[in-house]
Amino acid sequence: MMTNIPHDLPVSRENDLAVLASAVEDELRQVVDTVYPDGLMEPYGLLHHMLAYHLGWEGEGSGPAAQGKRIRPILLLLTASAAGGDWQAALPAAAAVELIHNFSLIHDDIEDQSALRRGRPTVWTRWGAAQAINTGDLMFTLAHQTILRLRQTIGDQAALAAAAVLQDTCVQLTRGQFLDIAYETAGDFTLDSYWPMIEGKTAALLACCTELGAITAGLGEEKRRLYREFGRSLGLAFQVQDDWLGIWGDPAITGKSTESDLVSGKKTLPVLFALNQPGKFAQKWAEGPVHPEEVRSLSDLLQQEGADDYTQNAAARLTRQALQALEEAAPPGPALPVLTDLALRLLDRKA
Amino acid sequence: MMTNIPHDLPVSRENDLAVLASAVEDELRQVVDTVYPDGLMEPYGLLHHMLAYHLGWEGEGSGPAAQGKRIRPILLLLTASAAGGDWQAALPAAAAVELIHNFSLIHDDIEDQSALRRGRPTVWTRWGAAQAINTGDLMFTLAHQTILRLRQTIGDQAALAAAAVLQDTCVQLTRGQFLDIAYETAGDFTLDSYWPMIEGKTAALLACCTELGAITAGLGEEKRRLYREFGRSLGLAFQVQDDWLGIWGDPAITGKSTESDLVSGKKTLPVLFALNQPGKFAQKWAEGPVHPEEVRSLSDLLQQEGADDYTQNAAARLTRQALQALEEAAPPGPALPVLTDLALRLLDRKA
Numbered sequence: 001m002m003t004n005i006p007h008d009l010p011v012s013r014e015n016d017l018a019v020l021a022s023a024v025e026d027e028l029r030q031v032v033d034t035v036y037p038d039g040l041m042e043p044y045g046l047l048h049h050m051l052a053y054h055l056g057w058e059g060e061g062s063g064p065a066a067q068g069k070r071i072r073p074i075l076l077l078l079t080a081s082a083a084g085g086d087w088q089a090a091l092p093a094a095a096a097v098e099l100i101h102n103f104s105l106i107h108d109d110i111e112d113q114s115a116l117r118r119g120r121p122t123v124w125t126r127w128g129a130a131q132a133i134n135t136g137d138l139m140f141t142l143a144h145q146t147i148l149r150l151r152q153t154i155g156d157q158a159a160l161a162a163a164a165v166l167q168d169t170c171v172q173l174t175r176g177q178f179l180d181i182a183y184e185t186a187g188d189f190t191l192d193s194y195w196p197m198i199e200g201k202t203a204a205l206l207a208c209c210t211e212l213g214a215i216t217a218g219l220g221e222e223k224r225r226l227y228r229e230f231g232r233s234l235g236l237a238f239q240v241q242d243d244w245l246g247i248w249g250d251p252a253i254t255g256k257s258t259e260s261d262l263v264s265g266k267k268t269l270p271v272l273f274a275l276n277q278p279g280k281f282a283q284k285w286a287e288g289p290v291h292p293e294e295v296r297s298l299s300d301l302l303q304q305e306g307a308d309d310y311t312q313n314a315a316a317r318l319t320r321q322a323l324q325a326l327e328e329a330a331p332p333g334p335a336l337p338v339l340t341d342l343a344l345r346l347l348d349r350k351a
Numbered sequence: 352m353m354t355n356i357p358h359d360l361p362v363s364r365e366n367d368l369a370v371l372a373s374a375v376e377d378e379l380r381q382v383v384d385t386v387y388p389d390g391l392m393e394p395y396g397l398l399h400h401m402l403a404y405h406l407g408w409e410g411e412g413s414g415p416a417a418q419g420k421r422i423r424p425i426l427l428l429l430t431a432s433a434a435g436g437d438w439q440a441a442l443p444a445a446a447a448v449e450l451i452h453n454f455s456l457i458h459d460d461i462e463d464q465s466a467l468r469r470g471r472p473t474v475w476t477r478w479g480a481a482q483a484i485n486t487g488d489l490m491f492t493l494a495h496q497t498i499l500r501l502r503q504t505i506g507d508q509a510a511l512a513a514a515a516v517l518q519d520t521c522v523q524l525t526r527g528q529f530l531d532i533a534y535e536t537a538g539d540f541t542l543d544s545y546w547p548m549i550e551g552k553t554a555a556l557l558a559c560c561t562e563l564g565a566i567t568a569g570l571g572e573e574k575r576r577l578y579r580e581f582g583r584s585l586g587l588a589f590q591v592q593d594d595w596l597g598i599w600g601d602p603a604i605t606g607k608s609t610e611s612d613l614v615s616g617k618k619t620l621p622v623l624f625a626l627n628q629p630g631k632f633a634q635k636w637a638e639g640p641v642h643p644e645e646v647r648s649l650s651d652l653l654q655q656e657g658a659d660d661y662t663q664n665a666a667a668r669l670t671r672q673a674l675q676a677l678e679e680a681a682p683p684g685p686a687l688p689v690l691t692d693l694a695l696r697l698l699d700r701k702a
Contacts, residue, residue: 035522035526043530043533043544043547044526044529046529046533047525047526047529107484107485107488110480110481110484111480111481111484111485112481128532129461129462129480130461130462130463130532131529131532131533133458133461133462133484134458134462134525134528134529134532135525135529137458137491137521137525137528138521138522138525138526138529140488140491141518141521141522141525142522144495144518144521145515145518145519145522148511148514148515148518151511156507156508156511157507160499160502160507160511163499163514164496164499167492167495167496167499168496170488170489170492170495171386171489171492171493171496174398174485174486174488174489174492175386175395175398175489177485177488178395178397178398178482178485178486178489179394181479181481181482181485182394182397182482193394196394
């Protein structure tokens, strides 16, 4: 199951990230190729193709952009290495979290009726909701199989601990998604509801990545908790930053105002903050959909009412929290600088 | 986690089946109740309710009829007991297969756009497809968590073997469902395609039940294979019998002809057999939808062309295969007569 990359590769330079990404891709392909029963290529060819299409390997528009950045598995491998583990031993865990992420995207796209994902038609728009639901279920199953491939690299006990973390994460993901759907239809989404929702939808899987990194490195409960907290705070900070970019990021405010979250009506953190007080923004918002030409004046209103500061402060606080947890965990491995760098770059995006 | 029923209860009488059914229900409830985070009943109340509604415990029309017969977990527990194991130790496996069965029903109902399930509105018609997909995903996760509760009753090694069997079964289920959806739209469903489809859709989960029974009883590879073959053949026989009943069963042919599978246009085994030869039935079928008043003449045509004999012979052959595998497995436990009786009753239904 192992590739030929030396185990002691110091993960500390930019080109090493490409090595990690390529190893993740190999592991994912191995798992997905198990979907063919022995010697029986047909009639399951399309089933395999739908998995490969969603993962960006096949079909129109396939390639690196369609594959996404694989941030979660890379974060997991870097954490494993920084925590003193062998990143190659953690590959099954890395593939498992990426499969969970992508299973949830396939289902979310149906639930949100999104026609495009990474610039390409979603699985359900290409092959119908029925096949897409079932393909997502298959990818979900593959993830649960894959995490137990850790038995061969880190032993039964650690693999069972890793599986328990992954399963618990899946419960949290469905809780977050439940809230997201419920608030979408009920319309009573408030600032108080924001945090439990992104805890499930965004932070849970990143917390899972860093905890699995610690588990594959053989660390105990207390260290695991610190690595987990690092990933969790990073995930919350990432989401808050994403919400900020949706209003004040480059494409949102300049050029294409239609890309602003204000136009799509998304209740992101700055909006929820402003709706929580009786100001002009809340008044405007209640009047109905925001038109592209109103984006600039509404984002200025948000800023005047403190939503910009509130959001940036929250992101900064959560980032500090993440880095503090990482510092307490005191990673001994050579990947620490790369890991810190990755975390900071995730939080310092311009768009 | 254990109930107070004595472990050595001889599972050999009708009323003991009620004891097993009740123990399964208790185990399922324990698992589903974990969905509430500690002390946080809201806002997750509806998420819990959707699970409990589908399982027949809550909402309008709840009760035994809405719960279904729980055939799979009972088959698993009887097999565990017949194979010389402790049926109480197998309860987590029993709950897990029932959760897998019900997760697949929640998703199948969306995929098939079925409005009713066991006489009640399906989850997606009550709460929308988005919530139903997500609730199915949660139930799927609970199943994977539950199978590993076996660690506490039969140890880590056996629990890992059981989890591998359950996961492999989920892959087979999605393969069968993939074929079902693909044939529905492509329209090229033939007699050759029938067997791989029901292998995945029906036989895989019953084979899983009997193999998990053998695993929880601590049996080795060879015995496990025989118990698995018992469940698999039983599942195939059950589906073939179901197809026969859909045309020649009591409600299908007498009284309500509208309930005949001929009217709904289902390509069941007798129909596929007849379409495979150039007879009058194939001609009639090609002419378009079957009206209720034509049911009697078309089922007579099927009979004349040998579809009745073919189907009954297939069911009888598969039943013999199932009982032969069970005989070879030579179960030492007291539950054998009840297990054989359950198998025969499953195959000797009048409607």
